[in-house]
Amino acid sequence: MLAGEYGAGVAKSLELLVALGEVFGAEKLVPVEGAHVSGVSYKNLGDAGLEWLEDQAKLGARAKVRATLNPAGMDMSRWRDMNVPEKFADRQLRVIQAFEALGIEPTCTCTPYLVGHVPRFGTQIAWAESSAICYSNSILGARTNRESGPTTIASAITGLTPLYEYRLDENRLPGKLVEVEARLKDPLDYSALGYVTGKLVGTTVPYFRGLGKPSLESLKTLGAALATSGGVALWHGEGVTPEAKKVKPHLREVEKVTVEEKDLREAMEKFACEVADPVTCIGCPHCSLHEVGEIASLCKGKEIRKKLWVFTSRGVYAEAERKGYVRHIEDAGGRVYVDTCMVVAPLKEMGWKEVAVNSFKGAQYSANMGLKTKVGTAKELVKEALK
Numbered sequence: 001m002l003a004g005e006y007g008a009g010v011a012k013s014l015e016l017l018v019a020l021g022e023v024f025g026a027e028k029l030v031p032v033e034g035a036h037v038s039g040v041s042y043k044n045l046g047d048a049g050l051e052w053l054e055d056q057a058k059l060g061a062r063a064k065v066r067a068t069l070n071p072a073g074m075d076m077s078r079w080r081d082m083n084v085p086e087k088f089a090d091r092q093l094r095v096i097q098a099f100e101a102l103g104i105e106p107t108c109t110c111t112p113y114l115v116g117h118v119p120r121f122g123t124q125i126a127w128a129e130s131s132a133i134c135y136s137n138s139i140l141g142a143r144t145n146r147e148s149g150p151t152t153i154a155s156a157i158t159g160l161t162p163l164y165e166y167r168l169d170e171n172r173l174p175g176k177l178v179e180v181e182a183r184l185k186d187p188l189d190y191s192a193l194g195y196v197t198g199k200l201v202g203t204t205v206p207y208f209r210g211l212g213k214p215s216l217e218s219l220k221t222l223g224a225a226l227a228t229s230g231g232v233a234l235w236h237g238e239g240v241t242p243e244a245k246k247v248k249p250h251l252r253e254v255e256k257v258t259v260e261e262k263d264l265r266e267a268m269e270k271f272a273c274e275v276a277d278p279v280t281c282i283g284c285p286h287c288s289l290h291e292v293g294e295i296a297s298l299c300k301g302k303e304i305r306k307k308l309w310v311f312t313s314r315g316v317y318a319e320a321e322r323k324g325y326v327r328h329i330e331d332a333g334g335r336v337y338v339d340t341c342m343v344v345a346p347l348k349e350m351g352w353k354e355v356a357v358n359s360f361k362g363a364q365y366s367a368n369m370g371l372k373t374k375v376g377t378a379k380e381l382v383k384e385a386l387k
């Protein structure tokens with residue numbers, strides 16, 4: 001491959017992976033079963049990123065393992081309705097074309113595991129998107145490092161990745177025991193727990209005790225917040241995640257920290273801005289069918305006074321449409337968008353100033369973008385938007 005026998009695109013991709021492996025002292029390259037690629041929004045890529053992708057596509061290489069794509073900066077069909085500028089849309093469509101030329105499926109979601117891209121336990125994969133990395137490592141027990149856009153593309157094209165860090169048993173052991181002494185009911189409580197714990201553990205692997213029985217929605221939002229506030233790529237939960245039992249004996253060697261009810265309340269207060277006319281955004285990470293269904297039942301037959309935007313994947317949207325959920329939300333005046341989210345869309349150009357979100361990952365990003373930000377449960381926020 002390096003000698004160019006499989007083409008320049010493959011050679012360049014492998015050069016990148018070999019260099020990465022050398023930096024991290026990897027002993028060898030191993031096959032990956034799939035890739036999930038981030039760095040899709042033109043907002044983050046800019047012209048330099050777009051040109052780089054188009055150049056890669058011109059080299060003629062194609063993904064040899066299944067590869068899916070993270071959200072882009074707009075709904076590919078309804079970007080005008082979103083008020084996305086024409087120039088942005090033009091560039092974004094070119095980005096997607098380049099990815100398609102590379103053989104990467106334009107799924108444009110951060111929850112590929114909800115739409116059929118579900119890695120098996122113990123398999124090596126190359127995933128980017130911090131929330132999806134946390135989910136695949138922790139809940140599914142697959143193995144990935146915190147990959148970047150270029151390394152996931154290179155792994156998709158070569159089918160390989162260097163063997164280091166979270167791909168090895170010894171690096172999947174817990175580094176801190178997190179004793180949870182707080183009531184966890186709504187997914188937002190788990191999101192707050194992720195935010196607080198991420199600040200306590202940084203990139204260390206946490207082992208949670210006292211998580212209760214989290215729903216899928218709670219698990220995805222917990223990981224998203226952990227990954228954003230700390231940089232966690234893998235976590236264990238007693239009685240919850242598949243590797244917890246195996247790594248439990250190592251808890252003897254690690255420090256214990258406790259998260260209490262007051263810690264979660266303090267976190268909520270950090271994102272409690274007074275907002276007069278926010279856009280309420282539900283779907284960070286992208287909504288599951290269950291979440292869209294809950295929002296639909298709150299909206300059915302009502303009228304929304306403020307903006308309510310729901311973000312999900314195309315796969316979930318299709319099912320939600322079939323069940324009538326999309327109609328209930330949109331008839332009330334809300335919107336259900338696919339392919340994008342509030343973080344990767346060009347919000348400033350779209351004129352946004354205030355948001356209300358049901359996710360600590362979303363809240364951190366929007367506050368960093370200078371928007372007035374308020375967190376609340378999906379139910380609370382939808383009810384406020386209906387007032």
Ligand code: F3S
Nearest residue numbers: 110131284285341343
């Ligand atoms: Fe997904 Fe966008 Fe949140 S990519 S995790 S919805 S920031």
